[in-house]
Amino acid sequence: MADLLNELLEANARYRADFDAADLQLRPRRQIAILTCMDSRYTAQGVLGLLLGDAHVIRNAGGRVTEDAIRSLTLSAALLGTRTCIVIHHSDCGLLGRTDEELRQRVANVSGTRATFGFLPFTDLDQSVRDDVAALRASPYFPPEYEVLGLTYDVRTGEIAVVAE
């Protein structure tokens, strides 16, 4: 743990040497919020060509619309001015084709405790995007002009495809 921490702090010192906060503001300049998966193989900014300061990025397992995602997106819109949400789910996701029963068993095997909550697995990638886009469009907590886009990302090819616009 001490080794990891030292490595991260040394990397941060290198980051600071080139860092310039001058163009960065609390309110995202492109008025975009992205909801996507925690997957390690991409960043939403990278695959869409967005810069630091452009967009909020909410990430959870699957990029699913949860109460916590609504909490975050609501704050992003009402407090910090975002007006477009982009939902991105991806191929080869850990939740794709799983069941809650299987996932609860995996967690119990590792931790000794059976989860009381569900994991939001899904069986069809495009449909999970459409479902989550529909959930956001139906939410009463966004301004009338709020728009929601749905995309998929292919982790093998790097390609974005449009599912809901």
Add this chain to the structure above:
Amino acid sequence: MADLLNELLEANARYRADFDAADLQLRPRRQIAILTCMDSRYTAQGVLGLLLGDAHVIRNAGGRVTEDAIRSLTLSAALLGTRTCIVIHHSDCGLLGRTDEELRQRVANVSGTRATFGFLPFTDLDQSVRDDVAALRASPYFPPEYEVLGLTYDVRTGEIAVVAE
């Protein structure tokens, strides 16, 4: 919306031109999961010198420990092998020094609907990290060897500081 989408797809075409998935696997190679804020001004990978494929990244408003963050981190550990969680909250956060009453009013002003949920504001940056690290350490859903680190990030200077190790 069509203009934005076209711009993003053109940026993605440029991304794909240089993209190579060969070193990227579903399981994060550093066995790290990061929980941090949705803020647009930094990426966790950038400030810590991590590469694509190294770490899961969970982001929500504040980088708070919620049921959804636990869902994501639990899957990350049990299904995909992460064994260290790094919690990072940051200076100048939209949740810092706010109250739920004020935030509910802001959402109601913009959307016309009063939120029934809380927004998890906090008044002390270091303490919010310590609280969330303690919440993860107390969770029964992680393996016995699971470790949790707590950091803060200064959005003006780019500096990471250690709060809980």
